[in-house]
Amino acid sequence: MLAKIKRAAVIGAGVMGAAIAGHLANAGIRTLLLDIVPRELSEKEKAAGLSLADKSVRNRLARTGVERLYKEKPAPLFHRRVAERIELGNLEDDLPRLAEMDWVVEAVVENLSIKQDLFARIEKVWQSGTIISSNTSGISIQNMVKACSPEFRSHFLGTHFFNPPRYMKLLEIIPTKDTDASIVAEMKAFAEDVLGKGVVFAKDTPNFIANRIGVYGLAITFQKMLEEGLGPDEVDAVTGRAMGRPKSATFRTLDLVGLDTFIHVSDNVRENVDDPAEKQAFSIPELLRTMVDKGWLGAKSGQGFFKKVKGEKGSEILALDPATGEYRPRKKLKAPSLEMAKRAKSKSEQLQALVYADDVAGRLAWHITKKVLLYSAARIPEIADDIVSVDRAMRWGFNWDLGPFEVWDAIGVEKSVARMRAEGETIPPLVEELLAKGATSFYQQQLDHDRAFYLGGQFRQVEEHPKSISLARLKQQGKVVQSNSGASLIDIGDEVLCLEFHSPNNAIGTDIIQMVNTAVKEVSTNWRGLVIGNQGSHFCVGANLMLILMEAQDQNWPELDLMVRQFQKTMGSLRTMDRPVVVAPFGMNLGGGVEISLPADRMQASAETYMGLVETGVGLIPGGGGNKEMLLRLTADIDPRDSIRLQNSVNKVFETIAMAKVSTSAAEAEEYGYLRKGIDGVSINQDHLLYDAKEQVLALARTGYRPPEPQKIPVVGETGYYTLRLGAYSMLQSGYISEHDYKIADKLAYVLSGGTVPAGTLVDEQYLLDIEREAFLSLAGEPKSQQRMQHMLTKKKPLRN
Numbered sequence: 001m002l003a004k005i006k007r008a009a010v011i012g013a014g015v016m017g018a019a020i021a022g023h024l025a026n027a028g029i030r031t032l033l034l035d036i037v038p039r040e041l042s043e044k045e046k047a048a049g050l051s052l053a054d055k056s057v058r059n060r061l062a063r064t065g066v067e068r069l070y071k072e073k074p075a076p077l078f079h080r081r082v083a084e085r086i087e088l089g090n091l092e093d094d095l096p097r098l099a100e101m102d103w104v105v106e107a108v109v110e111n112l113s114i115k116q117d118l119f120a121r122i123e124k125v126w127q128s129g130t131i132i133s134s135n136t137s138g139i140s141i142q143n144m145v146k147a148c149s150p151e152f153r154s155h156f157l158g159t160h161f162f163n164p165p166r167y168m169k170l171l172e173i174i175p176t177k178d179t180d181a182s183i184v185a186e187m188k189a190f191a192e193d194v195l196g197k198g199v200v201f202a203k204d205t206p207n208f209i210a211n212r213i214g215v216y217g218l219a220i221t222f223q224k225m226l227e228e229g230l231g232p233d234e235v236d237a238v239t240g241r242a243m244g245r246p247k248s249a250t251f252r253t254l255d256l257v258g259l260d261t262f263i264h265v266s267d268n269v270r271e272n273v274d275d276p277a278e279k280q281a282f283s284i285p286e287l288l289r290t291m292v293d294k295g296w297l298g299a300k301s302g303q304g305f306f307k308k309v310k311g312e313k314g315s316e317i318l319a320l321d322p323a324t325g326e327y328r329p330r331k332k333l334k335a336p337s338l339e340m341a342k343r344a345k346s347k348s349e350q351l352q353a354l355v356y357a358d359d360v361a362g363r364l365a366w367h368i369t370k371k372v373l374l375y376s377a378a379r380i381p382e383i384a385d386d387i388v389s390v391d392r393a394m395r396w397g398f399n400w401d402l403g404p405f406e407v408w409d410a411i412g413v414e415k416s417v418a419r420m421r422a423e424g425e426t427i428p429p430l431v432e433e434l435l436a437k438g439a440t441s442f443y444q445q446q447l448d449h450d451r452a453f454y455l456g457g458q459f460r461q462v463e464e465h466p467k468s469i470s471l472a473r474l475k476q477q478g479k480v481v482q483s484n485s486g487a488s489l490i491d492i493g494d495e496v497l498c499l500e501f502h503s504p505n506n507a508i509g510t511d512i513i514q515m516v517n518t519a520v521k522e523v524s525t526n527w528r529g530l531v532i533g534n535q536g537s538h539f540c541v542g543a544n545l546m547l548i549l550m551e552a553q554d555q556n557w558p559e560l561d562l563m564v565r566q567f568q569k570t571m572g573s574l575r576t577m578d579r580p581v582v583v584a585p586f587g588m589n590l591g592g593g594v595e596i597s598l599p600a601d602r603m604q605a606s607a608e609t610y611m612g613l614v615e616t617g618v619g620l621i622p623g624g625g626g627n628k629e630m631l632l633r634l635t636a637d638i639d640p641r642d643s644i645r646l647q648n649s650v651n652k653v654f655e656t657i658a659m660a661k662v663s664t665s666a667a668e669a670e671e672y673g674y675l676r677k678g679i680d681g682v683s684i685n686q687d688h689l690l691y692d693a694k695e696q697v698l699a700l701a702r703t704g705y706r707p708p709e710p711q712k713i714p715v716v717g718e719t720g721y722y723t724l725r726l727g728a729y730s731m732l733q734s735g736y737i738s739e740h741d742y743k744i745a746d747k748l749a750y751v752l753s754g755g756t757v758p759a760g761t762l763v764d765e766q767y768l769l770d771i772e773r774e775a776f777l778s779l780a781g782e783p784k785s786q787q788r789m790q791h792m793l794t795k796k797k798p799l800r801n
Helices: 015-026 043-047 060-071 080-085 095-100 112-125 150-154 181-193 210-228 232-239 251-257 259-270 276-281 286-293 336-343 347-355 360-378 387-398 404-411 413-422 429-436 471-476 510-526 545-553 557-576 592-597 626-635 643-658 666-672 686-702 717-733 739-753 765-780 783-795
Strands: 007-011 030-035 086-090 103-106 131-134 156-161 170-175 198-201 306-311 314-321 326-329 443-445 451-455 458-461 480-483 487-491 496-501 529-532 581-583 587-590 602-606 609-612 681-683 712-714 762-764
Touching: 007 015, 007 095, 015 030, 015 060, 015 080, 015 086, 015 156, 030 060, 030 095, 060 080, 060 086, 080 086, 095 112, 103 112, 112 131, 131 181, 150 156, 156 181, 170 181, 170 387, 181 198, 198 387, 210 232, 210 259, 210 276, 210 360, 210 387, 232 251, 232 314, 232 360, 251 259, 251 306, 259 276, 259 286, 336 347, 336 360, 347 360, 347 404, 360 404, 360 413, 360 429, 387 404, 387 451, 404 413, 404 443, 413 429, 471 487, 480 510, 487 510, 496 510, 496 686, 510 529, 510 557, 529 686, 545 557, 545 765, 545 783, 557 592, 557 765, 581 686, 587 592, 592 609, 592 626, 602 609, 602 666, 602 686, 609 666, 626 643, 626 712, 626 739, 626 765, 643 717, 643 739, 681 686, 717 739, 739 765, 739 783, 762 765, 765 783
Parallel strands: 007 030, 007 103, 030 086, 103 131, 131 156, 170 198, 496 529, 529 581, 581 602, 587 609, 602 681
Antiparallel strands: 156 170, 306 314, 314 326, 443 451, 451 458, 480 487, 487 496, 712 762
């Protein structure tokens, strides 16, 4: 179904409501943000001579919500300018305007009676066809509108966003028994295609799916910590990446969420379930309530389970000692199983190495895992109809690598259940039924390589979005055309190949360069076009820095010169290939990854793309044609005789590369010139990225694609070079950059200005590549550049020397 939502309103401009409005604006939706009218003037308003009747006062809470979006980290907005799509209002003056909206989402305080009163007011101005939803994190959806008309209820449902809405993939949709099925389908399509969300359908039960299971896991972890006499730092060493969970693990997560918020959602379950054992599981330990009473709420109050203090050696993070209630230096839990988990080659091996180990980390991991798995299985079909919804909810809402039933498969269902039985646990009916059927896992790969899940005595195919292309599944289906250690060519259908990187961190080395050259020949002969994309953690972290450093330290200049020449030549072949090339960057796309992206006919970038030519941070400049490509982009429509405009464009390129600017979104990448407005595309749902890139290839192929002709590029020449140098020298004199920074900037200025030729000279692309390569090699030989490279490789952060 094509989503028809064009205008939306958000009621409630608190942290969550404003952030939802911000993400709607990110997605291009014009949004009305409403809150209550203040009853008193602020001191600032009094000083300005305003009254309670002034519109700016009446809309103050909504304005404050939007202003908060500019300050929060991580940024809720793709770019500051998207906030222009948010209109401010209040619930007294602007309530009738809700009739103009396609969707109204409520995000006010978590109080049932307040929500009921609000929906009664909304219904008085509501027009049939407008979807109404609540962003509650756990209050009964049905009860909110039980006094409303049947038609209003048919347009009402729950839409639970996770915080922060821009970054958290999960959207739980909670229909009621009265919600019209077409409304549910429309909201799902809108959430996936326009907002970029992963949707799961939850039932109208306390805390729905993700918070029900996630808060249970946090609660039993807290209880186990107290039982074992451990500290939050020691527990977090186990419950973070070692268990396939986020780095924030358990107690840093609680600090980020807020201890008062955790108590609220935990109490919500405890007060609304009947099972005594479940009530007990969600009971709040006295320590936690004491911390909240003291105002130790976590990150928002400056202390919770962890506290940052300043000491003689700088800032230090202390951990709470649960036994004393005092803060102490953090401890590092040491256990053989943690080291074994780090060395594991797969998620299954990692988890098994941990949960079956007989040491302190293993016993803790086993207890938490066991309890969460049993609880999850026991809650089906109460909270969801199938295991897929539960697994997706935990992956998308809590950033787990694997959902509970995927974890169960990873550690072995039969083996783990045997141990659970031996420990006296009650095995849920779902699991007993699975094993009785002779199955040994909750998921299976079918003969057609589609994934199936267990439900109701049989395995059913996992439904995937039609725009979701899985490279892993295509590999299982034998769609690999060619492959080496760093990259593969995969048939993604419709006579289009995908060049997938799979080297460590997707860093570019000789193996990837070889496969790019192979791709050019293969696609030119047999295919309609090429997509360059992958489904790793990040698109590409750049060139293989270790290889560059080793060659430079060995002073193997002919070999390094050959490497750079080959890289430049290969990037050029992408640009001149007689079939369309579309690159699909996402996540981090740095250095050489950008240089692979820039020559393509199009980029189809994920909205969350952090792109930058960052070579100056390691003492170099781009060496694979990045300087030339950026000049091509920013000077393409400039008359060589327009010296002022030409210089301004080169200044912008110089500033972007010299300062190693990295975009914080695709929208910002467009501002920096990495993406081209109106030419390159953006996918808000990263799961659809390869599909969208393939569609770009096909569109280009259908319109009679012709590769771009070699171009002459106007340069600012010697006068422009001195202009750029002067700017860098001023920064040196002001102390903003070091002597070595200035040396790098000087080399970069020379390349971007085209050397010492007269201003306005038209130079060919190879000329720029040659002076770029010479500057790159010169800087690679500098001891301070080598120090920067070494520091980045060992410390994972730039060195300023």
